[in-house]
Amino acid sequence: MQIKEFLKKLSEASGVSGYEASVRELVREEFSQYADEIQVDTMGSLIALKRGEAKDDLPRRSIMLAGHMDEIGLLVTKLEKGFLRFATVGGFDLRVLLAQQVVVHGRRDLPGIIATRPPHVLTREDREQVVPLDKLFIDVGLPEDELSQWVRVGDVITIRRQFTELAGDLVSGKAFDDRAAVACIGHCLQHLTTLKHAWDVYAVATVQEEVGLKGALTSTFGIAPDIGIAIDVGHGNMLGVSEMDTVKVGGGPAIGFGPNIHPLMYSRLVETAKSYEIAHQTDPIPGRSGTDAWAMQVTREGIPTALISIPLRYMHTSVETLSLKDLERIGRLLALFIANLEEAFAEELGLKKAHT
């Protein structure tokens, strides 16, 4: 599938952390075209294996690619006089919740809206304040007695937002964090079918990243790869945010470096981008990356890990914006990086020779 179509499908699907099933099926459909095996682990991460063509006398090596398929969302906490109170799952910004359209995933899907008290009935103080979570509520239009038939405490709520093509190469939508990375990985697998690669590739769509990197933690443990690359989003250039803290949307993959990233993985990615003339940028990450890479790196005895960021504006809103060209470049960079993996690199990294 074209990267744009795949991203649109993924973005418009509902998959709050812990409830990724419908997104997972979309990923399965796409990845299964290129993979030799697909499995879903206990936590729900989808693991696609594309086998490498290793020479018999060499150890069997593997690389894990991780992008998370969960999105931030909401959860019903209480039914009150025909309205719904809710909590957040993951880091939602309360400023951008007002007047959003939502889907309440009750016994059936119900369209709803996050209600907003009109300015006329607010005091001046109220008008200037971010509305706190306990003052927010959702209206699905049902009378009180009918509401309780369809909705229960704990039901999941997602934001409803259509994928939009902006002028030029940019697109906008929800949950690009981090389904855009899943689209990149899909593109990489597709590209790999035209290349030869010796290492096994585990393409993983992880779950529950937004609530503590949990899918990456467990799937990495299960796979036990030799090396790993996480793909996540990084803040793109926009007004009001320093250039120092952003990467350029349309500037190509932002290759991370810092304590979360193995220096040899970083330099190998940069060399690959250079030698194939793929536009790229570097992204200094001085501490916790807050991504799946953070969990992957310290799994088991430790895994040389890299991080590629997709330049993305307006993170954790329903109008996340990115460049499609950047996604294609990331997919291609990943594929070329993988195709060039050989035993010498494993030796350079000091990987154990244990498994053959």
Place this chain on the structure above:
Amino acid sequence: MKELIKELTEAFGPSGNEDAVREIIKKHVAEHVDEVRVDPLGNLITLKKGKPKSGVQSRKIMLAAHMDEIGVIISYVDDKGFLRFTRVGGVFPLTLLGSRVVFADGSTGVIGREKPEKRDEFPRMDKMYIDVGAVDKEHLNRKVGDVAAFVRPFVDLGQRLTAKAFDDRIGCAILLQTALELKTTPHDVYFVFTVQEEVGLRGALTSAFGVEPDVAIAVDVTLTGDTPEAHPMAVSLGAGPAIKVKDRGMLAHSGVKNWMANTAERLGVPYQFEVLEGGTTDAMAIQTSRAGVAAGVLSIPCRYVHSPSEMVDYDDVQNAVKLLVGLLSGPVDLG
């Protein structure tokens, strides 16, 4: 079961000092399980072996309840024999004033407070001390590092019960009662009594690694929204055990959550769904053990959690046992 609850809640067991609780549980559990062991951290791991049943897939199930309770630890002894202290787990300073504490050897202390600068000043722990009644430092039998727990006897209020350390001795009591009532099961059921939950789920982390379960259920207390001007929360005492959807640390496995809710409906056991905005349980650590565990939580609604006078509803407790016995007797359906 009330006798058992009384015995467990009145036992001494701040995090890291769970020995007395473990001995009580060992004594009660021994005849209902096939294996008993204590792991290096102090977790009590017991196994009731499954009898294969045709048509039912046998699973390795871990039930976890933590033995430890919150407490205080002596950090400094002054010249006159007053003891400065700090918290073991989430102790609120407000609940300390006027309290008595007890040490492992059974000796008692009372908590005093420096003169506040303002009359209505919020009490701070570093402005408090423990007075064990020592005439002077020479006659003091306490030292830095000694740990104390609240003193508060169990009281049966009829429908409701109050005691210290319902968090999580009520979970321990429920696991014990479940082991006692569970006649046969197709699953290998590990009843695990964990240590050090209150200081970071540390016993669950290691015991889950050791047990390697397929499915896990933590049994612990949760907050309620049914007291005057409480923080809004749709959990009440007496409305049945609560099946966790989410807390601050984890999202329950949706398959486990549904399996519990469907079983409760089949058995006619009342239940409520729980979304807890603060706090978490052993299930958080178990869930991400090794390559992941399908983990959920059965919560006992509890008022005044982490105070010396917690309160639960006896029906909720009994219904939790009924539900667990039902869950363990049949197939695990994670949908």
